[in-house]
Each structure stands twice: as C-alpha cells, then as structure tokens.
Amino acid sequence: MSPVDPGPPAQQAPPPGAERAGTQRAGASLGRDAWRRLCRDPVAVVGAVLVLVFVAVALLAPVLAPYGPTDTPGKDVVTPTNVPGPSSEYWLGLDNLGRDELSRILHGARQSLVVGVVSLLFGALTGSAIGLVAGSFGGWVDNLVMRLMDVMLAVPGLLFAIGLAALLGHSLTSVMIAVGTVNVPVFARLLRGSMLTQRSADYAMAITSLGVRRRALIWHHVLPNSLSPVIVQGTLTLATAIIDAAGLAFLGLSGTDPAVPEWGRMLAETQRFLSSAPHLAIFPGLAIVLAALGFTLLGESLREALDPTYRR
Amino acid sequence: MRPARPARAVRPTCPARSERPPSHGGGTVLRFVARRLAQLVPILLGLSLLLFFWVRSLPGGPAAALLGERATPEKVAQINRLYGMDRPLWEQYLDFLGRALRLDLGVSRMTERPVTEELLSRFPATVELAIVAIVFAVGIGVPLGYLAARRHLTWVDNLAVAGSLVGVAIPVFFLGFLLKYLFAVRLGWLPPDGRQSPRLFVDHPTGFYVLDGLLRGDPASSWDALRHLVLPGIALGTIPLAIITRITRASVLDVLHKDYVRTAEAKGLTRTLVSRRHVLRNALLPVLTVTGLQVGLLLSGAVLTETVFAFPGVGSFLVDAIAARDYAVIQGFILVIAVIVVTVNLLVDAGYGLIDPRVRLR
Numbered sequence: 001m002s003p004v005d006p007g008p009p010a011q012q013a014p015p016p017g018a019e020r021a022g023t024q025r026a027g028a029s030l031g032r033d034a035w036r037r038l039c040r041d042p043v044a045v046v047g048a049v050l051v052l053v054f055v056a057v058a059l060l061a062p063v064l065a066p067y068g069p070t071d072t073p074g075k076d077v078v079t080p081t082n083v084p085g086p087s088s089e090y091w092l093g094l095d096n097l098g099r100d101e102l103s104r105i106l107h108g109a110r111q112s113l114v115v116g117v118v119s120l121l122f123g124a125l126t127g128s129a130i131g132l133v134a135g136s137f138g139g140w141v142d143n144l145v146m147r148l149m150d151v152m153l154a155v156p157g158l159l160f161a162i163g164l165a166a167l168l169g170h171s172l173t174s175v176m177i178a179v180g181t182v183n184v185p186v187f188a189r190l191l192r193g194s195m196l197t198q199r200s201a202d203y204a205m206a207i208t209s210l211g212v213r214r215r216a217l218i219w220h221h222v223l224p225n226s227l228s229p230v231i232v233q234g235t236l237t238l239a240t241a242i243i244d245a246a247g248l249a250f251l252g253l254s255g256t257d258p259a260v261p262e263w264g265r266m267l268a269e270t271q272r273f274l275s276s277a278p279h280l281a282i283f284p285g286l287a288i289v290l291a292a293l294g295f296t297l298l299g300e301s302l303r304e305a306l307d308p309t310y311r312r
Numbered sequence: 313m314r315p316a317r318p319a320r321a322v323r324p325t326c327p328a329r330s331e332r333p334p335s336h337g338g339g340t341v342l343r344f345v346a347r348r349l350a351q352l353v354p355i356l357l358g359l360s361l362l363l364f365f366w367v368r369s370l371p372g373g374p375a376a377a378l379l380g381e382r383a384t385p386e387k388v389a390q391i392n393r394l395y396g397m398d399r400p401l402w403e404q405y406l407d408f409l410g411r412a413l414r415l416d417l418g419v420s421r422m423t424e425r426p427v428t429e430e431l432l433s434r435f436p437a438t439v440e441l442a443i444v445a446i447v448f449a450v451g452i453g454v455p456l457g458y459l460a461a462r463r464h465l466t467w468v469d470n471l472a473v474a475g476s477l478v479g480v481a482i483p484v485f486f487l488g489f490l491l492k493y494l495f496a497v498r499l500g501w502l503p504p505d506g507r508q509s510p511r512l513f514v515d516h517p518t519g520f521y522v523l524d525g526l527l528r529g530d531p532a533s534s535w536d537a538l539r540h541l542v543l544p545g546i547a548l549g550t551i552p553l554a555i556i557t558r559i560t561r562a563s564v565l566d567v568l569h570k571d572y573v574r575t576a577e578a579k580g581l582t583r584t585l586v587s588r589r590h591v592l593r594n595a596l597l598p599v600l601t602v603t604g605l606q607v608g609l610l611l612s613g614a615v616l617t618e619t620v621f622a623f624p625g626v627g628s629f630l631v632d633a634i635a636a637r638d639y640a641v642i643q644g645f646i647l648v649i650a651v652i653v654v655t656v657n658l659l660v661d662a663g664y665g666l667i668d669p670r671v672r673l674r
Contacts, residue, residue, distance in 0.1 A: 147355070250619070251634060292483075
C-alpha cells in the first residue's frame with residue numbers, strides 16, 4: 001500500500017555546456033550532491049529527526065521507560081469504570097490493567113522497529129534477488145518470474161498478508177514474514193524495471209561494445225546504477241510495514257504475549273474504553289503515525305535528492 | 313510579383329495505406345480489450361493455483377482446518393475421502409477450478425452456510441462504504457490537487473502536500489477511532505457504529521440500504537443509512553484522498569508546462585477555457601488510472617474500517633473468520649476480492665484506451 005509515484009513533471013533541457021559540466025560534477029559526487037540537497041530540505045530534516053527519535057526510543061526503551069511492560073504500578077487505582085488519563089505521575093496515563101501507558105508505548109517501539117526492519121529486509125532482499133534474476137536473464141525467465149509477481153500483486157497487500165499470517169499461525173514471526181512477502185513483488189518489479197532502463201542506456205551499450213562480459217556489466221555497472229529507487233522504496237516501505245504490522249496486530253494476527261506490547265494490539269484491546277479512556281487509543285495511534293510519518297518524509301526527500309528530475 | 317508557392321511543400325502528403333496508423337474505429341477498441349482480457353487469464357489461473365496450494369499448506373491440511381479442535385486422525389481421513397482429497401493433486405486442482413468457476417466456494421465453518429451466499433449477503437454494505445469513500449476521495453482530492461498545482465509553492469500547495477504526506481501515514485483503524493471519538497462519542501453528531509439505527513429495522517430488497525430507502529419511498533431511512541456511512545467512509549477514503557490529491561497536483565503541474573497550454577494561453581483563450589479543454593482533460597487521465605487502482609486498497613482497508621465501526625460488511629465477516637480459523641471464508645474472500653481488483657484494473661485500462669487513442673496505438 002505504498003503511495004503511488006506521480007512521475008516526474010516536465011523539465012526544460014539545460015544548455016549543452018551546462019549539461020556536460022553537470023554530468024561531470026554528478027559523476028564525481030552524486031552521493032555528496034544528494035546529501036547536500038537532503039540537508040537543505042526541511043521535510044527531510046523533520047523526517048530524519050522523527051526516525052532518529054523512534055530508533056533511539058526503541059533501542060533505549062528499558063532505560064527510558066519508568067516501568068517494565070508488564071509492571072502494574074496502578075493496579076489499585078484502576079477500576080472497570082475509572083482508567084486514569086495523563087497525570088504528573090503517569091505521563092500518558094494507565095491502561096485498564098493498571099500498567100503504565102508510557103512504558104508500554106516505549107517498549108512497543110522496539111517491536112515496531114524489529115517488525116519493520118526484518119520484514120523490509122526479507123521483502124527487499126528476496127524481491128531484489130528475483131528482480132535481479134529477471135533483469136539479468138531477460139527472455140522467458142523474465143516473463144515467467146514477472147507473471148508470478150503479477151499474480152501476487154493481484155491480491156491487495158493487506159489481504160495477502162492476512163492470508164499468509166493466518167496460514168503461518170498467530171505470532172510476531174508470521175506477521176514479519178507476511179508483511180515482508182507482500183513487498184517481494186514490489187521490489188522485484190522495481191529493480192527489474194530499473195535494470196532494464198540502465199541496460200538500454202548508452203553507457204551500457206558502450207561497455208558491451210568494448211567487449212565487457214555480461215556478468216561484469218551487470219554487477220559493476222547496471223546493478224549499482226539501479227539501486228537508488230530500491231533504497232528510496234525501502235525507506236517508504238518501512239512506513240507501510242509499520243502500519244501493516246499494526247493492522248495485522250489490530251486484527252489479532254500477531255502474538256498474544258503481554259510482555260511484548262505492540263501498538264496495533266494496544267489499540268485493538270482498548271476499543272471498549274473509547275468513551276471512558278480515549279488516551280488508551282490515542283497514544284499508541286499517535287506513536288504509529290509519527291514513526292510512519294518519519295519514514296515517509298525521509299523516503300520522499302531521499303527520492304527527490306537522488307533523482308533531481310522528481311519534484312514533490 | 314509574388315513568387316508562386318509550391319503547393320506540395322505546405323500540404324502534407326497522404327501516407328500510403330500501409331504506413332497509416334491503425335484506425336480508431338470499433339475494431340481497434342475490440343482488439344485492445346480482447347488483448348487485455350487475454351492477459352487476465354494467466355493471472356487468474358496463477359491466482360487459483362496460489363489459493364489452491366494455500367489451503368493445502370494449512371497446518372494439518374484442509375481437513376484438520378475444517379474440523380478444528382474436533383480433528384482426530386480417523387475424522388481427518390474420513391473428511392479427506394469425503395471431499396476427494398486423497399486423489400492426485402492435479403485432479404483436485406481441476407475440481408477446485410471447476411467449483412470456483414461455478415461460484416461454489418465451499419461452506420463456512422462458522423455459519424454452516426455456503427461461502428458465496430454469505431459474501432453476497434454482506435457485499436452491498438461494503439460496496440456502499442467503498443462508494444462513499446471514493447466519492448469523498450475524488451470529490452475533495454481532484455479539486456484540492458488542481459488548486460495546489462494552480463497555486464504552486466503557495467500556502468495552499470504546501471498545505472495540500474503536507475496533508476497528503478500525513479494522510480498516507482495514518483493507519484485506517486486509528487483514524488476511524490479518532491473520528492468515532494470526536495464526532496460520535498464527544499459531539500454526538502453522527503452514529504458511532506452499525507449500518508442503520510435499530511428503530512429502523514425494515515426489509516432490504518437490494519441490500520443497499522440507501523437505495524432501499526429511496527425505492528420504498530422512505531427518505532428518512534436512506535438518510536439514516538447515509539449518516540452511518542459518513543465516518544467509516546471518511547476513514548476509508550483518507551489514504552485514497554492523499555494519493556489522488558498528489559497525483560492530480562503532479563499531473564496538472566506537468567500539463568501546465570506543456571507547449572500546447574502555452575499556445576492556448578498565447579492565442580488569448582480565457583483561463584477557464586484553457587483549464588477545462590486543455591489542462592483538466594489531459595491531466596485527469598492519470599487520475600482515472602490511480603482512482604481505479606484504489607479499489608484494492610478500499611476493499612482491503614474495509615476489513616479494518618468495518619471492524620472499528622462494527623459495520624456488517626464482508627470485511628468484518630473476514631475478521632470473524634480469522635478468529636474462528638474459517639479458512640473457506642478467508643480463501644473465498646481473497647479470491648473474490650482479487651478477481652474484482654484485476655477486473656476493475658482491466659476496465660480502467662480499457663477505459664483509458666477508449667479515452668486516450670495514444671494508448672491503443674502502443
């Protein structure tokens with residue numbers, strides 16, 4: 001369920017001299033150029049700050065959290081009709097079992113980060129490997145592999161993940177595999193498409209005419225030049241992976257261990273307290289939004305920085 | 313004396329019949345649609361294979377899934393014999409394909425009624441919800457995207473871009489919670505859940521509550537059903553709204569820089585005329601495609617939205633099926649949704665070809 005690329009808008013051709021100078025500069029320091037553009041973009045800075053805070057919270061949760069995820073410091077205060085909201089003692093309030101909401105949200109960041117990163121790595125590595133095979137061999141291999149990817153793409157992402165998670169059993173591992181698998185065809189198509197464009201570029205033809213072997217052409221030239229859309233997609237996929245994993249947890253498809261707080265499940269479990277204790281839904285929900293927003297903003301800025309023809 | 317103008321130099325020569333591009337007549341359109349339909353067949357066959365093996369990969373096999381906690385080796389063997397699951401795989405697959413083509417998707421373990429019947433009875437609710445969501449997304453997204461492009465780099469544009477970035481980062485179920493809490497629980501403006509107020513329970517010949525009210529000449533009932541659709545419709549339509557706004561904005565910006573728009577403006581056409589005839593006509597083509605692509609997103613998002621709003625559509629039925637491990641329902645639901653998604657994509661593709669002759673010629 002990633003946002004669709006609106007495509008590059010029209011741009012005017014630069015004068016020939018400027019183009020040559022630009023190519024030389026870009027060739028020498030494309031990465032540095034992209035980095036400079038990224039640092040100057042306020043959207044990227046906001047995204048990077050959100051991502052850094054999210055990662056820091058996830059890594060330091062046991063140090064930052066005032067209580068453990070299963071501790072019930074407020075069990076004597078909480079009654080079925082009284083679930084206290086934010087206070088000076090419990091900054092984000094208590095949950096229906098008397099657990100500290102802030103501590104559970106901080107610990108929940110760990111789960112979201114792990115699910116996001118593992119499912120992204122699984123989806124991106126498998127998908128890219130498939131895309132690499134299709135893009136390198138072409139012909140019937142490409143045709144067969146890409147038709148298989150088309151079949152996977154025919155099922156909406158969340159439904160595919162639901163089917164797979166239901167098959168694998170209710171656990172965090174199932175959620176990671178399910179969310180990762182949904183992204184396999186996305187990365188496969190992306191890398192294959194990017195490789196096909198690079199292979200038909202003039203430089204690839206020039207290298208081939210110099211007698212360089214196909215394997216060297218692909219590994220040393222085509223593949224490195226095809227990776228930037230994959231990196232951008234990877235950042236954006238982290239956002240959708242966090243949202244999808246929360247969605248699966250919301251539907252009860254993740255694990256049920258209370259020691260492992262998950263933002264999606266925390267939201268689902270508090271539905272019946274909506275009128276009396278809305279903070280139980282609002283804070284985990286905001287945590288998901290901020291984490292997903294960080295990766296979305298960073299991914300969009302990265303796309304713009306790596307591809308100057310793309311403009312938001 | 314004026315020199316004689318060589319007539320052949322300015323009049324374009326008529327290309328030979330073989331060099332002409334194909335005609336835009338009905339034959340081309342039919343060929344175009346037939347070609348797209350043919351591309352659908354391998355995808356649907358692949359999908360049926362995927363779902364066939366999905367059921368066979370279930371822990372303990374389909375018989376154990378069907379029996380649930382009651383599964384014993386004897387009962388499993390009995391079910392396998394009864395449903396022909398002891399036959400060769402290819403024979404079972406052909407049987408599955410035949411039944412799927414006859415819309416026989418098995419029996420639900422939860423309700424012990426045919427899955428097709430269960431899905432059909434709940435489908436109108438989800439379709440009504442999806443229509444409200446898409447009307448909301450297109451109705452706001454297209455004007456907002458257009459306005460953002462026309463006011464490029466102003467506060468309107470920045471707000472539209474920021475809104476669309478936040479829109480894709482909000483999970484449907486969380487937005488549903490917020491809307492429900494604010495507009496139903498706190499303000500009491502709209503109903504918090506369900507499809508219709510309990511006091512209005514009447515028969516529904518079509519299953520589309522808004523339509524049924526109008527057919528019965530009971531506008532109050534239609535209004536009540538519509539009020540129940542507002543909050544879930546907004547929750548479901550927000551991600552498509554964000555995407556449609558971005559696509560419209562990017563597409564309009566792209567077209568505004570085209571030479572033909574500059575020419576139209578240079579020859580003195582009014583801004584309204586240029587916008588209607590030249591900008592919108594061309595810019596809305598990608599928007600049409602993207603709107604079509606939202607159908608999959610809407611139908612899968614409905615699973616979460618219907619759960620939050622206790623809306624009795626196919627989505628909430630799927631959630632019940634997941635909890636009860638009713639695999640026949642999950643399988644049937646995924647198959648039906650996938651068929652709808654690929655069919656809608658085909659229709660959008662064909663529609664695009666009909667509207668834009670350049671697509672047909674490729």
